[in-house]
Amino acid sequence: MSSLRFACLLWTAALAMFCGTAGAGQPPHIVYILADDLGAKDPAFRGGQALTPNLDKLAAGATSLNQFYVQPYSTQTRAALLTGRYPMRYGLQTQSILPSSQYGLPPEERTLGQALKEAGYRTAFIGKWQLGHSKPEYWPTKRGFDYFYGSLSGGIDYALKKNAKADWRRMEQLIREEGYITTLLGNDAAAWIEKQDPSKPFFLMLAFAAPQGNASAPKAYLDRYPAEKDEARRNYLAAVSALDDAVGNVLTSLEKKHSLENTLIVFHSDNGGAVPTKFATGDGDVKKPAADNDVLRDGMGSLYEGGVRTFALLRWPSKFGEKEASSDLVHVCDLFPTLVSLAGGKIEQTRPLDGVNIWPLLAERQLSPRKEVLINVEDLRGAIRVGEWKLIVHAALPSRVELFQLSSDPEEAENRAEQNTDRVKELLAALNKYAYDMAPSKYLEELYKPHTQELPVYWGYNPSRRQ
Numbered sequence: 326m327s328s329l330r331f332a333c334l335l336w337t338a339a340l341a342m343f344c345g346t347a348g349a350g351q352p353p354h355i356v357y358i359l360a361d362d363l364g365a366k367d368p369a370f371r372g373g374q375a376l377t378p379n380l381d382k383l384a385a386g387a388t389s390l391n392q393f394y395v396q397p398y399s400t401q402t403r404a405a406l407l408t409g410r411y412p413m414r415y416g417l418q419t420q421s422i423l424p425s426s427q428y429g430l431p432p433e434e435r436t437l438g439q440a441l442k443e444a445g446y447r448t449a450f451i452g453k454w455q456l457g458h459s460k461p462e463y464w465p466t467k468r469g470f471d472y473f474y475g476s477l478s479g480g481i482d483y484a485l486k487k488n489a490k491a492d493w494r495r496m497e498q499l500i501r502e503e504g505y506i507t508t509l510l511g512n513d514a515a516a517w518i519e520k521q522d523p524s525k526p527f528f529l530m531l532a533f534a535a536p537q538g539n540a541s542a543p544k545a546y547l548d549r550y551p552a553e554k555d556e557a558r559r560n561y562l563a564a565v566s567a568l569d570d571a572v573g574n575v576l577t578s579l580e581k582k583h584s585l586e587n588t589l590i591v592f593h594s595d596n597g598g599a600v601p602t603k604f605a606t607g608d609g610d611v612k613k614p615a616a617d618n619d620v621l622r623d624g625m626g627s628l629y630e631g632g633v634r635t636f637a638l639l640r641w642p643s644k645f646g647e648k649e650a651s652s653d654l655v656h657v658c659d660l661f662p663t664l665v666s667l668a669g670g671k672i673e674q675t676r677p678l679d680g681v682n683i684w685p686l687l688a689e690r691q692l693s694p695r696k697e698v699l700i701n702v703e704d705l706r707g708a709i710r711v712g713e714w715k716l717i718v719h720a721a722l723p724s725r726v727e728l729f730q731l732s733s734d735p736e737e738a739e740n741r742a743e744q745n746t747d748r749v750k751e752l753l754a755a756l757n758k759y760a761y762d763m764a765p766s767k768y769l770e771e772l773y774k775p776h777t778q779e780l781p782v783y784w785g786y787n788p789s790r791r792q
């Protein structure tokens with residue numbers, strides 16, 4: 326046998342062994358938990374003030390991705406993770422879908438729910454959808470999810486009352502319930518898991534509306550923070566604790582079903598913690614700062630690190646059960662090809678993915694294949710990170726360009742554009758390349774045309790009035 330042939334056989338065997346390690350036996354159950362506007366430093370295991378024993382326990386055996394990029398707004402992050410594609414590809418790059426909006430995630434976009442369902446998974450979406458509600462074709466039950474419980478639009482109070490109409494559904498039917506929605510969602514997720522056959526793979530997407538808004542927390546949670554005198558901060562911390570209890574409920578249900586060892590759990594926030602903004606956007610605006618984004622600049626809605634960079638936890642006890650930390654670049658859209666590959670699903674599709682498979686980073690401690698992150702690009706602004714350098718372009722007047730070297734300036738305090746004109750040109754060319762591929766913004770298209778359809782008044786707004 327020639328040495329070349331022998332080397333090829335060894336390489337083939339090594340590759341087969343690696344692939345077999347990732348996919349041997351039953352594919353994992355997947356529980357994907359999304360917080361809403363959680364500050365990067367707030368959980369206790371991150372050095373924060375919030376009491377989070379369940380998240381602490383999860384983090385103790387998880388890989389923590391500490392340079393994990395999401396999108397500046399809720400809808401955008403949900404769209405990116407469910408499609409594996411940047412939101413600018415299909416017109417969702419501007420702000421979020423609001424209760425008054427009539428557009429949604431285009432039906433031709435293949436979702437993670439559809440890909441995993443094709444791979445034999447039982448699928449559920451529990452929580453805040455915010456990817457379209459005006460037409461049934463946008464709803465989760467039409468996008469690959471067997472079961473839905475929660476709000477399509479996100480236009481709900483955080484404490485439901487039975488005598489009040491609200492956008493609250495089980496499957497496609499409006500229902501009336503009473504309770505704190507974080508607790509209701511956690512309870513329903515736990516109940517759904519306990520109904521599953523552990524011998525068959527399932528995918529649960531649990532998208533909380535907390536701690537966004539951070540109001541109406543039950544007294545029992547407020548009482549956990551007697552020393553906190555600032556009302557906004559106390560309500561926020563109470564909301565984080567309620568979220569943590571709901572996560573604990575889910576972990577307990579997995580243990581009861583003896584499914585925890587073979588469940589890949591993903592946890593992160595949809596964007597940074599909310600801070601006061603100059604102009605209201607309608608998506609989790611706050612009047613006083615309550616979240617703690619550590620040294621990261623600004624928060625939800627911003628292209629600075631405080632708005633788009635968070636941490637992600639990934640835990641799969643039977644594959645990687647030790648606490649690890651990675652500072653490699655990862656984007657939320659990378660989870661689509663990673664999870665579909667682990668599930669034995671089909672990655673090939675008509676619309677190309679922006680996400681990359683990060684399984685080697687998770688299981689083999691290899692470097693992330695991602696060297697560049699499109700943070701976002703829209704009509705009036707855009708941002709991109711390449712290596713340690715980040716460019717932000719503000720096209721709205723007064724226009725400006727900012728360049729930050731994040732390795733030495735994570736606070737984005739020093740604009741180095743004037744001293745690095747060649748670097749600016751390089752990153753601007755990369756950003757413009759994405760901009761030329763950008764689909765028209767559905768938010769802006771709708772903003773400049775009148776409503777053509779009356780939406781239900783029980784969602785708490787006047788359809789003829791812009792929000």
